[in-house]
Amino acid sequence: MLRISLDKLDTLFAKIAEKQKLYIPSDREDGSAEYMEWSEGRKLSNALNTVRSAKEFFFPQTESLVDFKLSGKNIEVIDIRKETEDFVVFGVRACDARSFGILDKVFLSDPVDSYYQNRRNHGTIVTMACTRPSETCFCTAFGIDPTAPEGDAACFTDGSFLYIKANNDRGEAFVSSVSSLFEDGDTAELEKVQAKTKEVLGILPLSGLSTEAFGGDKLNKLFGSEKWAELSESCIGCGTCTFVCPTCQCYDIKDFNTGHEIKRFRCWDSCMYSDFTKMAHGNPRLTQLERFRQRFMHKLVYFPANNNGELGCVGCGRCLTKCPISMNIVKVMKALEAE
Amino acid sequence: MQEAIINKAKELLADGRVDRVIGWKKGEFSYDITPAVFETAEEIDAEFVCNDFTSANVSKYLVKETKKDGTVLAFLKPCDTYSFNQLVKEHRIDASKVYTVGIPCDGKLDPEKIKQKGISGIRSIEKDGDMLKIDTVYGDETLKISDAMSERCLSCKSRKHVCYDELIGEDGDVISSNRFDMVEQLENMSAQERYDFWRSQLSKCIRCNACRNVCPACTCEKCVFDNDDSGISNKAAADSFEENMFHVIRAFHVAGRCTDCGECSRVCPQNIPLHLLNRKFIKDINSLYGEYQAGADTDSRAPLTDYKQSDCEASVVHERGVE
Amino acid sequence: MNNDTLIPHIGVVTDIRIDTPDVKTFRVISPEGGKVFEHMPGQCAMLSIPGVGEAMFSITSSPTNKDFMEFSIKKCGCLTNWLHLMETGQQITIRGPYGNAFPVETELKGKDLLFIAGGIGLAPLRSVINYVRDNRENYGDVQIIYGSRSKQDLVDYDEILNEWMNDPNISVNLTIDNAQDDWDGHVGFVPNFVTELNPSTSRTVLVCGPPIMIKFTLNALKALGFEETQVYTTMELRMKCGVGKCGRCNIGNKYVCKDGPVFRYDQLGELPDEY
Numbered sequence: 001m002l003r004i005s006l007d008k009l010d011t012l013f014a015k016i017a018e019k020q021k022l023y024i025p026s027d028r029e030d031g032s033a034e035y036m037e038w039s040e041g042r043k044l045s046n047a048l049n050t051v052r053s054a055k056e057f058f059f060p061q062t063e064s065l066v067d068f069k070l071s072g073k074n075i076e077v078i079d080i081r082k083e084t085e086d087f088v089v090f091g092v093r094a095c096d097a098r099s100f101g102i103l104d105k106v107f108l109s110d111p112v113d114s115y116y117q118n119r120r121n122h123g124t125i126v127t128m129a130c131t132r133p134s135e136t137c138f139c140t141a142f143g144i145d146p147t148a149p150e151g152d153a154a155c156f157t158d159g160s161f162l163y164i165k166a167n168n169d170r171g172e173a174f175v176s177s178v179s180s181l182f183e184d185g186d187t188a189e190l191e192k193v194q195a196k197t198k199e200v201l202g203i204l205p206l207s208g209l210s211t212e213a214f215g216g217d218k219l220n221k222l223f224g225s226e227k228w229a230e231l232s233e234s235c236i237g238c239g240t241c242t243f244v245c246p247t248c249q250c251y252d253i254k255d256f257n258t259g260h261e262i263k264r265f266r267c268w269d270s271c272m273y274s275d276f277t278k279m280a281h282g283n284p285r286l287t288q289l290e291r292f293r294q295r296f297m298h299k300l301v302y303f304p305a306n307n308n309g310e311l312g313c314v315g316c317g318r319c320l321t322k323c324p325i326s327m328n329i330v331k332v333m334k335a336l337e338a339e
Numbered sequence: 340m341q342e343a344i345i346n347k348a349k350e351l352l353a354d355g356r357v358d359r360v361i362g363w364k365k366g367e368f369s370y371d372i373t374p375a376v377f378e379t380a381e382e383i384d385a386e387f388v389c390n391d392f393t394s395a396n397v398s399k400y401l402v403k404e405t406k407k408d409g410t411v412l413a414f415l416k417p418c419d420t421y422s423f424n425q426l427v428k429e430h431r432i433d434a435s436k437v438y439t440v441g442i443p444c445d446g447k448l449d450p451e452k453i454k455q456k457g458i459s460g461i462r463s464i465e466k467d468g469d470m471l472k473i474d475t476v477y478g479d480e481t482l483k484i485s486d487a488m489s490e491r492c493l494s495c496k497s498r499k500h501v502c503y504d505e506l507i508g509e510d511g512d513v514i515s516s517n518r519f520d521m522v523e524q525l526e527n528m529s530a531q532e533r534y535d536f537w538r539s540q541l542s543k544c545i546r547c548n549a550c551r552n553v554c555p556a557c558t559c560e561k562c563v564f565d566n567d568d569s570g571i572s573n574k575a576a577a578d579s580f581e582e583n584m585f586h587v588i589r590a591f592h593v594a595g596r597c598t599d600c601g602e603c604s605r606v607c608p609q610n611i612p613l614h615l616l617n618r619k620f621i622k623d624i625n626s627l628y629g630e631y632q633a634g635a636d637t638d639s640r641a642p643l644t645d646y647k648q649s650d651c652e653a654s655v656v657h658e659r660g661v662e
Numbered sequence: 663m664n665n666d667t668l669i670p671h672i673g674v675v676t677d678i679r680i681d682t683p684d685v686k687t688f689r690v691i692s693p694e695g696g697k698v699f700e701h702m703p704g705q706c707a708m709l710s711i712p713g714v715g716e717a718m719f720s721i722t723s724s725p726t727n728k729d730f731m732e733f734s735i736k737k738c739g740c741l742t743n744w745l746h747l748m749e750t751g752q753q754i755t756i757r758g759p760y761g762n763a764f765p766v767e768t769e770l771k772g773k774d775l776l777f778i779a780g781g782i783g784l785a786p787l788r789s790v791i792n793y794v795r796d797n798r799e800n801y802g803d804v805q806i807i808y809g810s811r812s813k814q815d816l817v818d819y820d821e822i823l824n825e826w827m828n829d830p831n832i833s834v835n836l837t838i839d840n841a842q843d844d845w846d847g848h849v850g851f852v853p854n855f856v857t858e859l860n861p862s863t864s865r866t867v868l869v870c871g872p873p874i875m876i877k878f879t880l881n882a883l884k885a886l887g888f889e890e891t892q893v894y895t896t897m898e899l900r901m902k903c904g905v906g907k908c909g910r911c912n913i914g915n916k917y918v919c920k921d922g923p924v925f926r927y928d929q930l931g932e933l934p935d936e937y
Binding site: 065066068070073074075077079081083106107111112113114115118216219220223224249250251252253255257262264266269271276277278279280281284285290294297298301302303305306 | 664665666668714738749752754905910915932933937
């Protein structure tokens with residue numbers, strides 16, 4: 001397999017960045033990792049994952065949709081869309097890589113969202129296999145193998161070398177653009193690391209998490225569960241879970257008056273927010289119970305109902321780490337399953 | 340200590356003194372604790388927990404809980420009692436429906452700090468002297484407790500419970516803490532350095548509203564930032580100015596009422612030191628109007644809602660602005 | 663880059679009719695003349711005044727009208743207040759059509775039809791009624807039961823009076839909630855009126871109005887022997903995108919903007935009660 005010594009990562013990054021923008025997970029001053037544009041000196045984070053997911057490369061938190069200029073009774077609609085420049089996101093974990101497939105089902109289904117598609121068409125995803133999964137990881141419950149991540153190209157490491165393999169045509173093009181830095185090498189050490197990781201995956205606390213109780217056919221049973229009241233009791237109605245989640249894709253559309261023109265933008269929204277479904281004459285989800293239930297029903301029932309049974313969670317564990325009151329999809333799944 | 344607390348809860352439930360208990364419920368791991376309401380001894384035996392990770396301040400939940408019938412038992416750490424008092428003072432909590440039991444606190448641990456040391460696959464965490472023994476799927480790890488201590492607990496302001504119906508353990512004292520050190524450092528920066536500091540911090544904000552929603556001082560029925568009719572409701576920053584202003588406006592709104600419980604910084608998913616904004620206000624209020632601790636009592640007049648002839652003149656803003 | 667549904671077209675408001683004290687009907691054409699897009703009865707469009715807001719409205723006019731689209735809009739919030747302040751010639755933005763339609767070319771064809779509307783609920787049904795009138799040979803007997811708070815609150819009263827009531831092929835029954843001096847018609851709530859009129863259960867029913875009216879009307883229909891599979895309604899929930907992506911108008915796994923707004927009652931009954 002093609003490999004490069006880990007101490008030559010900077011050379012690799014420099015080579016990639018010659019042609020296109022490169023983003024890598026890197027450590028912030030507060031110790032957390034986030035995707036940052038690579039420039040000389042920027043180091044790849046050792047963190048298992050970034051606080052925010054990689055979804056924002058395709059579905060940014062805020063983006064302009066269209067501009068309007070008003071004059072008298074007339075309105076001018078200005079299409080501000082531009083072809084995105086090619087970019088590479090390096091170091092995406094298997095969970096986030098799977099999330100793109102879920103987002104694709106929303107944004108690339110008819111009618112195609114051109115803003116998302118534009119970025120998708122120009123982004124190359126280079127994934128990085130996990131070697132130190134954490135107790136909050138449960139991607140395997142969704143059939144994800146973190147030692148063999150999806151993505152256009154996948155990287156693996158044994159602690160000394162970085163190995164690379166293309167998963168599709170775009171990945172082939174990427175690998176051949178950097179292959180001069182790589183050499184063919186023996187994978188014995190890598191296989192040992194992968195076997196060790198697989199062993200760890202089997203003993204992680206959440207390794208036995210079952211998804212059998214969920215799916216599109218369980219709609220009314222799960223919706224009517226009495227557990228929702230208890231599960232949602234302490235929810236403070238913030239949007240943390242939603243915003244760190246790689247598969248949450250709800251958005252709001254708003255107008256902003258710059259004084260010169262009206263900019264219509266969209267931004268991430270959260271079904272956990274009290275005004276999410278509020279209308280001039282009422283609100284179908286009046287309490288946090290209904291909002292909380294919506295979020296989990298969406299991932300565990302509604303999404304699979306509309307997408308051949310595929311669940312809308314990838315087990316990245318971000319909500320487990322970040323929820324201010326430590327309520328999360330694993331606790332919800334276990335409580336509902338026990339019914 | 341957990342045993343004493345559980346026994347107290349069961350005793351008060353059994354003799355009918357209280358109808359419900361608000362406390363903490365154990366999670367999947369040793370550290371992912373959820374605030375919860377318990378109604379029976381069986382529930383308490385099965386799930387109640389009070390340990391080094393029961394950080395969440397339950398005071399704000401009492402706003403909702405005291406609107407229900409019956410009496411609720413609340414276990415309050417010293418810093419939680421300040422929030423409780425302040426909410427009683429603001430008539431947000433009906434104190435007659437709460438039975439408060441003060442519980443001691445040696446400072447809570449921050450699981451994120453443990454993980455940032457590279458410790459992963461945690462199965463259990465135990466205290467051993469001043470060390471933590473952590474069992475992980477990758478082997479045993481040790482860590483100094485002080486290295487895992489929550490940031491806010493490292494500058495604890497008080498181990499004294501300012502209110503309680505009953506106390507478990509000995510009460511502590513108000514501590515002369517180092518909590519204004521970082522504020523002073525920021526004050527000593529040049530305006531540009533300070534601006535850069537806050538820009539870099541606040542630009543991390545993802546507007547999840549966790550800080551606001553967890554804040555015991557933020558109990559408005561309808562926040563202006565959620566009100567479509569306010570004209571400033573937004574879920575994302577339309578520009579970078581706004582991104583800064585959300586937190587600055589919030590800090591102004593809770594000024595004089597913030598007890599410095601530190602929940603805002605605890606819950607921030609982006610690790611923004613939001614408490615520093617509030618501490619700056621507290622420090623200023625102390626220096627301009629005399630020492631004042633929000634939540635220390637329920638009857639004093641707060642400096643910002645009171646008028647004394649000795650109050651500083653508005654010109655102080657200008658004078659202080661001159662570098 | 664392909665057109666994106668989120669980028670709206672311009673519409674020009676060429677006529678504004680005052681229907682009731684709080685409902686106006688706006689006629690909209692493309693700046694080049696003619697309709698901005700084609701639609702089927704029951705479908706909706708997103709109308710917006712940039713800087714004010716954007717919201718979903720049902721298209722009130724029938725697709726058989728080849729010259730313009732109409733929207734009957736009740737004043738109830740920021741955007742609708744603004745729309746009510748417009749003068750003719752004002753441009754707005756419009757995108758759509760969104761959602762499914764009443765099955766006028768399939769299930770409803772050849773059927774006897776009963777339209778039941780309350781207040782502004784006539785707006786989406788008006789599109790179907792006029793479509794049926796213009797394709798009269800495709801449908802059986804047509805009956806309309808329409809009620810509002812008062813005579814002044816009957817939407818499209820002129821059209822009802824001058825066109826529908828003069829149409830020998832359809833029967834129209836009007837009611838208002840409370841008696842008033844210049845009204846010699848029926849007085850009473852719509853659900854009770856439906857019971858009194860005792861329509862034949864052979865009819866397929868299309869109902870729209872305030873949620874409480876729909877609820878009691880459905881009970882009345884059931885008491886008369888109607889099946890849920892005979893009744894269609896149209897729903898309204900908060901929407902932003904109009905194409906099932908922004909995630910807020912779902913009832914269970916169905917998005918009102920995309921899978922609705924028209925639902926048959928038995929289908930709605932299979933979904934969670936969250937609307």
